[in-house]
Amino acid sequence: MSRIGGLRPHVGGLRPPAPGFVALGLGALALVTFPYWSRDWESSRYATTVLRDILVFAILALSLDLLMGYVGLPSLGHAAFFGAGAYAAAIASQRLETEALFVTLPAGVLVATALALGIGLFAVRASGIFFLMLTLAFAQMVFSFAFQATDITGGSNGFAGVRRPDLFGISFSAAEELYVLVAVSFLATAFVLWRITRSPYGRTLVAIRENERRMRALGYDTSAIKLSAFALAGALAGLAGALSAYSLRFVSANDAGIGTSITVFVMVLIGGAGTLAGPAVGAAVVILIERVLNSYIPFSQTVLGVVFVVFVLAARQGVVGAARTAWARARG
């Protein structure tokens, strides 16, 4: 697994923003306004949908990367919180007969957080491969519940007709507006995680990954800290889930299933764990393979499987890690 890149000392002070930040800001603006400036393209609508789905999964992959890349906890059950967030937002909207974003979105995030606290209580006491097995098993329980509790979740038929939200009179029902909501959420998530990973708290997480025993000896309650990271990752996964429910207007039990868990796990590893750009790149690669390839050939899942194998054998640091190595080599 790649080490954390870019852990440079944080330089504050009153300086004009570096060119990198200006470029980043312009890039963010371009991302958020994509459906508007691409409006004249023939495939603008399709591209907006694909990009929206990539961003939803990028949020999910970023949240998992907090666990995998920083705390060193490889969760193979992260879809449980994604699914919980999606169902909670959808059900809150249906039962309370509201489209208010400030009701349904927090419902999704809170339910996912509570679930993560419950599962995390057990899971974070394990590490490495045992953590992976426990998260997988617990997530499957959430999936089975969603699959079987037909009166609450719609069971195997899924939960159809999720209403798109509005916020103080602004409606996100049109495709462009919903895209903006997703893109802003993605940027906010990336910003929050960027701040967190560079904060003292974030360094504590990395230190626990590197040597948990030592951190315990130093007086840190490592279980509680890991649980907090697990809950935070769950909360962000719940956010992604709620956004997915709004986007697709549909929640499937498979959203909480192992297929989704594996997909997001692979996104993080393919893009490069322990980086912030990696999970987003991984999300783009996997969604493009699944979406675009799937419309040309019937065996896209096989291609995906082969891609994993090739990545494991050839590009261990992920796309971003490999690009960094190449960049460092090019600069000498």
Add this chain to the structure above:
Amino acid sequence: MSPELAFLQALNGISFGALLFILAAGLSLIFGMMDVVNLAHGAFYMLGAYVALSVVRTTGSFWVALVAVPLALGALGLVVEPLLLRRLRGRHLDQVLITVGVALVITDLIRLKPDWGAEVRTLPPPDALAGSIAILGNDYPVYRLFVIAFGVTLALSLAALHRRSRAGALIRAGVDDAQMLSALGVDTDRLFAVTYATGAALAGLAGVVAAPVLGLQPGMDVEALVLSLIVVVVGGLGTLGGAQVGAALVGPADTFGKVFVPQFALFFIFAIMALVLLLRPSGLLGRIRVIR
């Protein structure tokens, strides 16, 4: 519930436990020996069931399938281990990813093969075991009794092999300290390949034996994988006894859970897993601590 019905349900539970043992023994063996969590285990199980379907269709004999399928899956394991897993020793996440990749390819190919396909299939039990007999005034399928007998026989013979044979001694030594075993001149590359093949063969065997009871359908791979993970976590990782005890507990628990709380049967076995982990972090018979 009447005592007769409870007894029949107990038989169901024991026969499900016998299936779980066959399934989990392979996973536990691979984990204990090679320190690999083989997430392709469920896919091997599924492949075993579908290969059995084809064998029965061509030869007309369940018994041929019972022998041929473990051999076929063993051969597959002998290819997968040296080709993909050998160079990843000690790299857990990479192993996870690569076994997931293998599982994706296998399940996708099963889905695409026209006479296997994406729909529910059934495999009838062999004629000799097709009927049912009267137990306490109720008809009970003979095949389930066969499953119990088969599972118990397999458990006993594996235990005997484990304790008495040279292969068993190598396995026990390898689980304890594979590096030391290698230093003593044992070819661990070969041992690991054979271990992985045996695990795959056991998964395939479980697929054949389970097919007449549980049927063949998409998603059976994941169900099998999760159940076998629970069994080994409850029983204790890496030991044969752990798989036996875990299966003996989870099988009946799942069956009675489905009878009493059909909506939440899975919670029942997960609750057992959580309880075991809290009280005995290394599982009932294991030596490796799962949680702190």
